[in-house]
Amino acid sequence: MSTENARGVLLLSHVGFSFMEDLLGTVTARGLKGYVLSSLPEPQHQASRPAALADLAADVRVTGGHVLTARDVEDYLDHLQAAGAAVQCCLTVWEGYRHLMALANARLGVPDLDEKQVLDLRDKLTLRNRLADAGLSRGRASALTPETLAARQRAGGRYFVKPVSGIASFGTFPLTADTTWTEVERIATEARSDTVYSSAFTAQPGSGSPAAGSGHGVTGAMEFLVEDYVPGREFSFEVIAVDAEPHVVAVHEKCQVTETAGTVLENACVSPPTSLSQEEIAAGIRWVTSVLDVLDLDWGCFHIEARHAASGWDLIEVNPRVGGSLISPSVAALTGGPGLLDLWLDCLLAAGGPADFGTALKSLSFAADGTTRGRHATFFRVFFAEPGTIRSVALNDDLPLEPVVSHVLLKPGDVVHSSSREVFLGQVLWRMDRADRDAVLPWLLPASEHAIEIVYERERG
CATH class of the missing domain: 3.40.50.20 (Rossmann fold)
Known part of the structure; x- marks a missing residue:
């Protein structure tokens, strides 16, 4: 070297x-x-x-x-x-x-979050109840056990199941009358056998999770929680915090979400949101600021997933990192300059140093009143593979609007196995003038479903 x-x-x-x-x-x-x-x-x-x-x-x-x-x-x-x-x-x-x-x-x-703060954020059970205690979430969570599973099913109502410490929507699903403890154990076994994802579900030392090691959850290190279902449309706030001052760089609306028996697939996002007023965005920024303040999160990059309903804003989860998929390139397309990865790195490099980073960051971010200076809008779609062997896969070259970013992640001959986590096939991002967004989206949304064309081998039988 x-x-x-x-x-x-x-x-x-x-x-x-x-x-x-x-x-x-x-x-x-x-x-x-x-x-x-x-x-x-x-x-x-x-x-x-x-x-x-x-x-x-x-x-x-x-x-x-x-x-x-x-x-x-x-x-x-x-x-x-x-x-x-x-x-x-x-x-x-x-x-x-x-x-x-x-x-x-x-x-x-x-300057960064400390190790304990990160581990505490990954404990979604304690986090949910902590924010509920602070009046920032209307839902509460409990460790999922055979007893709490049966109790929620008897009570009726809407509930959601997820790993206490998870990633990539693996094992997240709405609770139904048909959910069984055997199915929960199957998902846990699958997670433990997954080389890539297994460690993300392990209860970390010092996480403070009351479920971890309690002996009442799923056999092994993976624990689940059951929480009150949070209603509303889904959004994510892309935030850079510098010395206790949060900057909301972008807000993405998840305009297509699919909830399956074993996971939640986030299919398509648009930014800025189409279904929120300026006042509702401003309320969301105030809510995000309160969440970060209660949790004492002064530094770093956050992908805060939330739902909005008539009753206001509520939490899905706080991720102490850049959002996945095309979140960072979407921010770059919105700003016409730095993506979220760039801003996170610059935040780390500038911490305690040049004041001009904070000034530049503020110029890219939403104002407290819910307005943004950007003149662009973005839309991206994520594609997930189905179980089977891929015969052919390619980007459709006959799209009505040319993408600014496109990734095809699988290739002919790849075998996709049935799983409780999503298997990414590819992703495509478009940019448009914000003034044209409402005219473009109605035809781009359905057209984008065919942006990646895939053919699977037919089963022999």
Whole structure:
């Protein structure tokens, strides 16, 4: 590893991925080196993925296990510093490593959430009830057990089930009269056997979850909660907080959501929202600010998922990271400049430093009255694969509006297995003038359903 111009950023990668190309591009665009610490990729990627990262990064270390640990991070920081690298900060988009990012930034002296705050945010059971106690959520949650499952079914009403500590909508679903404890155990078993996702469902030490280790939940480390169903349309607030001042950079409306027996698929988003008034957006910004204040979240990037109904705003969850899918490119298309990854990295690099970052961030964000200076609108659609073998898959080149970003993530010959988590096929983002949005969306929404064309092999029988 060359130590010439060795200022760089430590990037934590889960099994060789986690937006590494995007992150390394963002880092190197600032004249910084990328130092990648990755857990061991899945077997099919162990030969190719480390080599691909080595072509893009200044230094790469791959551990012997599929999950990074605090010791891995400490050892790699020791290695980098001994080699003369000047590590400016640590960044990851994999939520299961967010507490490790906080640990690294604490060692580097970079303002960030602390490790306990991150772990507490990942405990959705305690978080829900904490916000309910503060008057910021009308729902409450309980540990899911055979007894609480039966009690909620007897009571009637609407409830939602999700992992206490989860990711990617895996194992999240509305409770019905047909839900069985056997089905819950099946999902837990599937999660534990999933190389990529299993660690994200493990109760982290110090999380404070009353369910963790209680012996009343699902066998093993994975715990579920059951909570009052939160009504309304779904939105997400993309927030950068700097020294206790939150900036809402974008608000996305989930204009198409599918709830299945084992997961929730977020199919399409539009920004700015089409169904909210300026006053309702302003109320949402005040609510988000109150949530961050109650939770004492002073620094970082947050993807806050919420629902809005006539009764007001309520929480789905607080994610201490950039939103997944095309959230960051959508922000770039909205601002005409930096995406959310750029802003998060700049927040870490500028923490305690130049005041002009805060000024620039404010100019990109919503004002307190719910207005935004941006003249663009965005729409993106995420595609999910069905179980089967893919015969062909490609972007449709006959779309009425050309996308600004398109990703096809699977290829012919890939086999998709039945799962309780979504399997991403691809994603496509469009940008339009905000003034034209209401005329464009009615025909773009249905047309976009065919943006990626896929054909599966027919079963023989």
